[in-house]
Amino acid sequence: MxxxxxxxxxxxxxxxxxxxxxxxxxxxxxxxxxxxxxxxxxxxxxxxxxxxxxxxxxxxxxxxxxxxxxxxxxxxxxxLASLVPTCFVFQWVRALGDYARYNLTQWGRNGIDTDLIVALVFSVLALLQITSLVLILQRWGRTRANLxxxxxxxxxxxxxxxxxxxxxxxxxxxxxxxxxxxxxxxxxxxxxxxxxxxxxxxxxxxxxxxxxxSHAGIPFWDAWVIGVPVAAVALDDISVDIASGFGVNFVGLLARLVAVLNFPIVLALISISASTQSSCCWWMVGTILRVFFVTAFTSTRGWMNAQVEEYAKGQGIPRLGLLLSLVFLVQILVLWCSYGDGVKRMRRCIRRCCSRDS
Structure with a gap:
């Protein structure tokens, strides 16, 4: 033996x-x-x-x-074993989040009814899910800091x-x-x-x-898998536009794409910011701030949908298209630096420039 x-x-x-x-x-x-x-x-x-x-x-x-x-x-x-399924569940139930957000905006107009109570419950559940997502990334960040x-x-x-x-x-x-x-x-x-x-x-x-x-601390293939349900939500938005007669144009597609890229970006930012050790007090403050920013980033989808519809009724489509194009280019740069080799290439360029100057 x-x-x-x-x-x-x-x-x-x-x-x-x-x-x-x-x-x-x-x-x-x-x-x-x-x-x-x-x-x-x-x-x-x-x-x-x-x-x-x-x-x-x-x-x-x-x-x-x-x-x-x-x-x-x-x-x-x-x-990160639970990260991908958590993101999948979060993205697939975003329709409930849209329902909750719409009903909460009607708060006080029609009195307190069953829809508002259900919307409030959905909002609390969404916040708990975002918090669990942030805690997963923070726990991995602390582990990565020791590697x-x-x-x-x-x-x-x-x-x-x-x-x-x-x-x-x-x-x-x-x-x-x-x-x-x-x-x-x-x-x-x-x-x-x-x-x-x-x-x-x-x-x-x-x-x-x-x-x-990767620089974000999350393997790029995980980021791709996480992006699948986000893209599915964007396709749902496009289907709704077509069914409602709103139509699909370049600006609308660009708005959907910008909303899709927000999610992997916010995951990268949380992972990077959580990769340093901190005291218990700062850990709690960081958790609250990260939950707030994830909520803000994921809420941009509804805001963009409303902006596209509003600008389509007026004459602001070229202006909105230019703004979304700039945001899209910034997002691509952030993703390249976070999940790709953008940081390494930038460092090499800086070193070459410094060596030439010297």
Missing amino acids: RRKKREGIEAITAYLWHSKRLFVILSDVYLQRIWTVFEMSAFLAAKTSNTRMGGNRSGRNLFDFQKEGGANVIVQPVA KHQVETFSFNEAKCHHEPDRKQISLAVKYLAERSRLVSSEVSLQEAQEALEGHARQMVWPVMAGAL
Whole structure:
């Protein structure tokens, strides 16, 4: 049994050596356990080693190699497991929110009736759902704030190991990997090999994970999935316009698109703002402010619908179209910086400009 287990441990290195993708289910303890960090370190060491041994003379690093499809690390945070279904439910019940908002605007005109009471109940439920959404993102933000520190302080000797006898086998596998990756020579001790691979992990693990999570801290594929029900709501609005005889024009479509992009933007802003540690008092204040801003952002859809209808009756369509186009361009820029590589490209441009000036 022990021999089979040792062979299995040794085979992990070979398995990772020939793998093209690594799927990381990121939890609070992922970067504190010896097995998971060894697997990720082995994968990254194998990719950079394969690049070097493949005749690399152009100074390419792991990021260039990954961009070309040689390595791919996919990170899915456990803390965000409930984010997508929560957003789905929130978007699908927005029709109830529209109903509540319309009836609340009639408050006091026709007295207190059943519709107003139902609208008030729906409003409270919507607020509770927004609060739960904010709390999910804040909890993930606090977890994400500790990730870099966990990478920088990781040690194979002090890492958690579920079965302590495995630690010796992993140490031997670490030495073999460090030698094959050309991080150390065959004459070094186990401790020196571990330290070499630890240094390599600190150098490579965090940048790769940060790149997989995006600047917003939310994987871009999660953002796409979240956007599906938002787009469905926009299609419902267009269907209502067609059925009511209002018609569909460029400005109306642009207004729907602007409303769709608001939701992933506000998620990114909450995630970024929650990625720092704070005291209990500031945490409560931040929660209240974030709930307020999410409510404000999600309410712009109804306001935009009303504006489009009002401007369509008058002569303000060109002016409204110009305003919505500017908002749309700003939204695209924010999304590019939050979920894409906009921040990295901007930093590169700034560095190039500074180097030219100097």
